[in-house]
Amino acid sequence: MAGPNPFAKFQKSFTQAGTLYKYFDLASIDNKYNHLPYSIRVLLESAVRNCDNFHILEKDVQSILNWSPDIKQGCNDVEVYFKPVRVVFHDYTGVPAMVDIAAMRDAVLKLGGDPVKVNPVCPSVMVIDHSLPVEFHRSADAMAKNLAVEFQRNKERFTFLKWAAKAFDNMLCVPPGSGIIHQINLEYLAHVVVELDNKDGSKTLFPDSVVGTDSHTTMINGLGVLGWGVGGIEAEATMLGQSISMVLPEVIGYKLVGKLNPLVTSTDLVLTITKHLRELGVVGKFVEFYGPGVSELSIADRATISNMCPEYGATIGYFPVDENTLSYLKLSNRSEKKISIIREYLKATGQFRNFDNEEEDPKFTQIASLDLSTVVSSVSGPKRPHDRVSVSDMAKDFKSCLSSPVGFKGFAITPEALADVGELHWEDGNTYKLQHGSVVLAAITSCTNTSNPSVMLGAGLLAKKAVEKGLDVLPYIKTSLSPGSGVVSYYLEQSGVIPYLEKLGFNIVGYGCMTCIGNSGPLHEKVVNAIEDNNLVCAGVLSGNRNFEGRIHPNTRANYLASPLLVIAYAIAGRVDIDFEKEPLGVDANGKNVFLRDIWPTRSEIQTVESKYILPAIYQDTYSKIELGTPEWQSLQIPDGKLFSWDPESTYIKQVPFFDGMTREVPKLKGIENARCLLMLGDFTTTDHMSPAGAIARNSPAARYLSDHNVTPRDFNTYGTRRGHDGVMARGAFGNIRLVNKLISKTGPQTLHIPSDEVLDIFDAAQRYREEGTPLVLLAGKDYGSGSSRDWAAKGPYLLGIKAIIAESYERIHRSNLVGMGIIPLQFLPGQNPETLKLNGREVYNIILPESDLKPGQKIKVKADETVFETILRFDTDVDIAYYRNGGILQYMVRKMLA
Template identity: 75%
Template sequence: MSSSNANPFAQLEKSFNYDGNVYKYFDLPSIDLKYDKLPYSIRVLLESAVRNCDNFHVLEQDVQSILGWTADLRQGTNDVEVSFKPARVLLQDFTGVPAVVDFAAMRDAVLDLKGNPEKINPSCPADLVIDHSVQVDFARSSDALGKNQSLEFERNKERFSFLKWGARAFNNMLIVPPGSGIVHQVNLEYLARVVFEQELSDGSKILYPDSVVGTDSHTTMINGLGVLGWGVGGIEAEAVMLGQSISMLLPEVIGYRLEGKLGPLVTSTDLVLTITKHLRQLGVVGKFVEFFGPGVAELSIADRATISNMCPEYGATVGYFPIDENTLNYMAQTNRSEKKIKIIREYLKATRQLRNYSQQEQDPTYTDTVTLDLSTVVTSVSGPKRPHDRVSVTSMFQDFKSCLTSPVGFKGFGISPDNLADNGEFQWDDGKTYRLQHGSVVIAAITSCTNTSNPSVMLGAGLLAKNAVQKGLSILPYIKTSLSPGSGVVTYYLRESGVIPYLEQLGFDIVGYGCMTCIGNSGPLDDNVVNTIEKNGLVCAGVLSGNRNFEGRIHPNTRANYLASPLLVIAYAIAGRVDIDFEKEPLGVDKDGEEVFLRDIWPTRQHIQEVEHKHVIPAMFQEVYSKIQLGSRDWQTLEVSDSKLYPWSAASTYIKRPPFFDGMSRELPQPRSIEKARCLLFLGDSVTTDHISPAGSIARNSPAARYLSDHNLTPRDFNSYGSRRGNDAVMVRGTFANIRLVNKLVKRAGPRTVHLPSQEELDIFDAAERYREEGTPLVLLVGKDYGSGSSRDWAAKGPYLLGIKAVIAESYERIHRSNLVGMGIIPLQFLPGENAETLKLNGQEIYNIALPGSNLRPGQTIEVEANGVRFETILRFDTEVDIAYHLNGGILNYMIRKMLE
């Protein structure tokens, strides 16, 4: 909190007493009558601006701008820039390791520039949950969990040691050890404060709304609990950790009204897939979505969190559910103290931030509103390549068949009609012969924060498994089935409700506590399965309860991947194929030879809720989270240095000091135009961060593999790109290494490009190295929605290290544009109606981009010249802060110079 003298809104400070303590807060409703019509999400931005206003980091004008939010605010005409200081930062290990690496390198840089390195610390709470490392190497056995966790520690011991060092070396940083659960679920059940209490120097406490930015795009899940939060790039999160505010354009807020009730056989997953498709079609990129209406009261907090989780898939910045009594009841259920809940309720009432969804007079004004009747939602999946391509289960079998023969694209595989019957046989360990065909399921995984946080669908899956086993149904042995709970609480209530033995009998043994299959850590498929798929060119399927199914993400050999509820994951696994008509085709026969249909084993929503109310209790959360920071014996015995500066090892292939600050001076570098640049890649629409950022396994013929081999590692020890995010030499070699990358400069999909002067086709890294040796700067030509998907900082760091100076795109996903700016890469945008094709660019040109030195302005037009063709682009520096970062060479360089001041 700023001192009373510095804050022009200090007179708004009020207090109340509770249990002998004085609690202060800012009386927001007294600011202006406009307050009561502000969306609840905007009220959180307003409170932060009022409390932090010092006319330095946060200006009085920021407060007035937020208070002046109007419903007619429209994207494209909106240039209202405000500052926002989140209450905390959330990290997971894949993105957290490079953040801690950067902090360690920043300490070295400050020391080199004659400053005090110990000033580099998080100034706001930073929570890091290690959840992205564990893989499904072992499945369908009772010892799979122990084996996977043991292998996880063996592979990642060096990374884990580094993180444990960081927890000791840096103040204000909490690290949750591996094996605890998925970051977003741990955030929901344990880390979230809902309302912060901060101790003041006079012994009183200041209360303010919890808010968070995280280095994972699904940070948005916490909006289901009424905590405003979204994903940012790692570099932007680091700036927040260092006390900087986020500069953002005041958003439109779309009101999404829910009414009615879900049907008895419909799950929250079906609801979220419906909303995802609806909002993606509506177009909400860069906007807030706020849910309201009587239907919201019908949803549990876990249901709301499921919807908020998928926010990146429908493109909004947040999908916000204002706090109501259900929120506070959830806090009690998850073992937050009665005293804390009473204080929170008192504060929320005083500041009019406690919502009653049935009172229409509380509805704020929105930019626009849309409505969904919950009773219209039907059982659904999404796929085969994008999370917003929803398909009703009743039409799924026909949709898949259509996808097979449709041209290659998001809904097509380009299979010739002559090859539709292709299949292949293989022998399994049981001595039997099995046949794979198009549509055969080879991976079925209950995984990811989207669903494992929700007891209704997890218990629903368990009850369905129980019914299936009792009917005598089973799953083919070659299908890789797995269950990765989002926290220990899930295991607790699955065990107490008695469904775990049935899940295990079907092959859904617990394999680990982490994201696992959803992020591509699905582990290997059996060689017989892989060989049969590849030999016969089969389109086989993965079915998972995840949130992303982009090409190449889940497994290289599952070309079709469908997002589904945990119940449907089991159903499709029993069926063994995705082209089944559940209405007409049985799953199998029971012990009496009678056909068993899906409807015969599907539990009702009412039955699931009865089991949930009985078995999901506060004592479980107390038991699990009271020990969460201890970690396993392996974690406890890790020995780490007590030094405040990290002792880098030249021999390490996991943790390496990055080159971002090499040669840095206290003075600003001289701004330069981009001259005689070459196009490294010419890409189309919807290039995701899965295409850009290194992810998944390291291919044996890749530049990264060659680097690791040169360091005397065998393929068995390569591990994944995610596990090596702390080593820039590996990561730059894996940038754009996705096998599905379509680069128009070459004829086939894959991580290849053309070194244009020689016309030689090379691996992308090798071409970039050749350009670097020649002193040639690089640009990218891309289409719409560049950088959609996860908020991966290496999707910007990697291109920066490849020598890319600018990207010219039709449009950008919000987080990725911010990351590019943060790494000093210039994002340029074609004028409306123009693109590479209309300008007749083919990527072979030499590019010159004239920049006006230090006279940059947000959104100005910049001329690009390519082999005599001149065209205007929009400079996507959206704020003055973006320009300040660029002039410093990036956000981290900016922060170091600020620290030295």
């Protein structure tokens, strides 16, 4: 049972404005504290404050205090526990999470418990931002029309979420059309330091922290708030009061020195850091930034770097709090009283940084560094966010990609096809030519950059200069601007740049993720036909954070991440294979060539406008009404009651089958016998390959299911909007058109049903295996599960009947999600993979598990026909094993509540 906190004697206090503030004086516990990385100090404070010698033990606190720069990943098995202060969801992951919890209430009731116990313990926020499409663009009413489409398609989902916000305590819902989760978290939700009311009228202070169901939750690290992305499954457990178990991480110190060139943007900086850290290898590690160069960066710059943390693979990209942080809090309308308390608390506990003082630098596992003055104008692509290309090398690099073999940097266009051209006979009476490298989509999108006034105002100033020079964007290019909050439109309007952005086609089309998440909407039919008829490698350019194959749009085979300024520049150019130094963007009214350098704003120009128009009042006005929502949201009628009334005819919301047949007792542990391989995949298989996303193809199993339920093709909507319905989502698992499955000869969402040698849609093959009583496994290469923290990337395989995955390595969040769904993640021994073991995927697989003595990281034997090999069991903690024994994390939570 829980007992008194053994560290209570280390509590201290101070008084401000008549209020007594209590806190744990961490430095007085042990002088080791002063050498800990600042990110580890937050983990330590959480363990100290929550220590009850039941959930969190004194030895857990000591383990964190004993953190050493000598620990190495794979050699360290120190398990620690972390209780974040908050949980944030977006609607794509939030809907299935709320469906799970609503179904959990039913399961608890069925097994004789009190369903109301299934309720958020940890304060949680749902931000509806992922379902807004770019159906309309380049018009003054595009935003209103897109929002109307969103409500038309998602009314049932929105009604369910509004019900959940009312039915569950401790839950806030931010309505659709408000902005993007991470930007709202940065500008509004974050506390930096939390004030918890005590019964005696005093307050307890502790650092803010958060986990979110999106890997880019790390954006909040730029504000000095510890936070990272977890799977929806793990977030549900955290919301219900579970601690997060984790292996004590390595902490890479990333030292910044120097100053950025006046013509370089924060986007260029983050793309440079992303490539560097991905090459360094930081998967599963903390990255903490330090050095005098950090003082040169605004909080928006830091947030941009932290946002891209999943792209360089780390768990966090952390910037401790300094004076710049407090200045941002004042700018974004946090009160002077709040800021004063934050400063006093963090200084008292050794969590406040002066980046110019080397004596405050902690110890790190490893140190890397970057001179900011070496950063040059950059983009990343054409298929991965860490494949940085200098803009000066872009033309040469793209042409190389065209001819290179199919891969992350290749399209295998034959020499005779390099000059292929498609013609567009446009509505304006002109004929335009599409070729390899033509830009057909240009989007200023994503919280990564729209949270940063410097690049947004820079884009506005560049647009102004371009229009004044007589430049324009070709009419067939789909252009859009989707800010992450209403703050952006305030300062763009007040600074006077909106008319120039609109003249170039960058009208505000809505407040949401939109193109960044793949909701780019359709390209014009004539553009699609020209691309497909001529097999063209056309391009999308966006200010987002991901550009994996098939994510942005199925017809943009090359996608480049760029600053908002470069998004506009490439849109004006109309192609990505341009050398901006040597080739003009166009000509002015006098016939004189206009180069990019002629319209590019300097950092000082941008800062002058920024200081004039970025004011606390715009944050106050935006966020004073954010919870109200649009008239459409306000008019949604929701059902009463603490249990949800499931509609069996719904194709959006369905009671999940995860608890079917569940008993109060934990089932006996069994191995996996006579399994078949459903899929055999290569390296860097991302969650975008696994999790259903984007439009529902009309020839897919999901489309057939919807048609059978009287849904017409025009109402199929997207997978993202149907994530609350397992019948649709299971049929879309591994449905990516770019999936490379080595069991068949062509790319796409099909596989080989081995006993019959038939090539079937993946879901259909899985169903046939299920009817035959055959369990399934999946073989994969390195970095299995890279990308966003998609819960359906684990739920889908579970519903297909996959019991185990054997891969060379795993991305952190996805491995956790697999465990949470009761799927065994096994890892090939170093130097081994399906090729070295001569596995072809046609074997019968037997996985031998010990009945009682299951341990984290132990060796597990796998028999594939006559081949026997050992694997590493990637249950990394005892909690992982507890989840697996129960059938998954949800079943574990149900049994815990019943107990």
